[in-house]
Amino acid sequence: MRKQLTLLLSVVLIASCSKSDDDKPANTGGNGRPGTVKVISNTAVNVDADAGNKGTFTLYNLAENKVVPNSDSATAKWDIGFKATTIIINGGVSGPGKVSAQVVSGIYNDMGTAPEAGYKVDEAAAKAITGWYSYNMDTHIISPVAGKFFVLKTADGKYAKLEIFSYYKDAPNPPVATSASRYYHFRYVLQPDGSAYFK
Secondary structure, eight states, X not given: OHHHHHHHHHHHHHHHHHOOGGXXXXXBOSSSOBSOOOOEEEEEXXXXXXXXXXXXXXXXXXXXXXXXXXXXXXXXXXXXXEETTEEEXXXXXXXXXXXXXXXXEXXXXXXXXXXSSOOBOBOSSOOXXXXXXXXXXXXXXXXXXXXXXXXXXXXXXXXXXXXXXXXXXXXXXXXOTTXXXXXXEEEEEEXXXXXXXXX
């Protein structure tokens, strides 16, 4: 009996000693990702998309939330560009930055993880970002399509999601035919750590 009790205590002791910190559940941010998700959230207002009709793109750096000079168009210093209703990315025929993008349908706030596939670069025959707006023949108003936004892999390999909410100066609601156009207003979230998580 004494031998059996000793054996039992030995088994319990060995089992308790074999438990390590590696067996503890990981601290997650609520979506299975370890730690807390830190993202950069910004809004850009009145981004001049060639309002003067000079034929040039306004280039934008998402990490720095600022316009980049056209003199840097052949660099990786910008991610996305705007000229009237045309949007380019710094990849493919539009630039050397290796940016890729896709247009997605859904609710912007609901997207917590960037898609794994479906990204494109700009090609001569087609841009990666198209179909983001509708044009009203009667009022001549350009409106962002509800439920359409973009996901990008930026020039430095980070994921971002971006939604345009107005094409008019100071974002009038609603815009009218005399509203000054070619002024982009958009919001975006950028994940600076290179992961695909937005929340």
